[in-house]
Amino acid sequence: xxxxxxxxxxxMLFWPLLAGAKEVLVIGVENQYYLPAYAFExxxxxxxxxxxxxxxxxxxxxxxxxxxxxxxxxxxxxxxxQVDFKFPDNPNWKKDARAGKAIAYSDPVAAVLDGTSVLxxxxxxxxxxxxxxxxxxxxxxxxxxxxxxxxxTTLSENFNLDALVRQALAGRVxxxxxxxxxxxxxxxHVLNQPGALxxxxxxxxSRDNYHLSSIKRPEIVRDFNDWMRKNRDLIxxxxxxxxxxxxxxxx
Numbered sequence: 108x109x110x111x112x113x114x115x116x117x118x119m120l121f122w123p124l125l126a127g128a129k130e131v132l133v134i135g136v137e138n139q140y141y142l143p144a145y146a147f148e149x150x151x152x153x154x155x156x157x158x159x160x161x162x163x164x165x166x167x168x169x170x171x172x173x174x175x176x177x178x179x180x181x182x183x184x185x186x187x188x189q190v191d192f193k194f195p196d197n198p199n200w201k202k203d204a205r206a207g208k209a210i211a212y213s214d215p216v217a218a219v220l221d222g223t224s225v226l227x228x229x230x231x232x233x234x235x236x237x238x239x240x241x242x243x244x245x246x247x248x249x250x251x252x253x254x255x256x257x258x259x260t261t262l263s264e265n266f267n268l269d270a271l272v273r274q275a276l277a278g279r280v281x282x283x284x285x286x287x288x289x290x291x292x293x294x295x296h297v298l299n300q301p302g303a304l305x306x307x308x309x310x311x312x313s314r315d316n317y318h319l320s321s322i323k324r325p326e327i328v329r330d331f332n333d334w335m336r337k338n339r340d341l342i343x344x345x346x347x348x349x350x351x352x353x354x355x356x357x358x
Contacts, residue, residue, distance in 0.1 A: 129170040135190035138175040143349040147175040155349040178245030195317035211325035215316035222312030223282040224304040241280035250311035
């Protein structure tokens with residue numbers, strides 16, 4: 108019995124290797140609806156990011172677990188080592204929290220234009236006309252902080268993108284600060300009101316990129332970079348399919 112138990116124990120320990128089990132990578136993602144870039148709905152992670160990482164995993168033989176968390180908890184989980192990777196990420200976000208951490212960032216995954224979308228009749232207004240600015244809960248409108256801190260503009264947060272856009276359409280906020288591609292997607296595909304809000308380039312905005320990041324697995328980030336370089340056509344097709352850079356790069 109002792110010998111049999113030992114054999115069973117060894118079989119249990121080495122079964123994943125014998126069965127060809129794939130290495131599991133845990134990517135911490137935002138528990139947010141932010142299509143076309145990404146969304147977490149009904150227990151499933153979807154959007155451009157899902158298609159991108161799934162394609163990489165298939166080619167490299169990984170298995171990916173998408174662990175969706177509210178934005179504040181995601182930062183804590185990532186910096187505390189509870190997930191292998193974070194997406195999206197950017198070295199300019201929450202710099203104080205990541206100070207002193209050795210974080211590996213991927214090459215740019217997708218270009219982002221964070222700006223203020225307003226009703227068409229307000230497309231030419233200046234920052235002084237934006238008294239109440241809407242944004243997604245947990246996001247920091249960096250380009251507006253110089254006006255928010257002294258109280259020149261009041262920030263109104265909403266954790267529901269649909270409700271946030273509807274607030275702007277109804278005039279309850281003077282503008283929405285978010286990814287321009289995300290606002291365009293919501294208007295085009297969800298509300299069926301294309302052009303009902305427009306990007307106002309006269310208001311504060313920022314251009315940046317989404318990155319994949321890791322503290323625990325920098326070698327995997329390097330592999331992801333290598334894969335992206337070898338699959339530029341595939342990535343371009345995924346960006347076009349989802350419209351993840353619509354209004355950002357002209358696509």
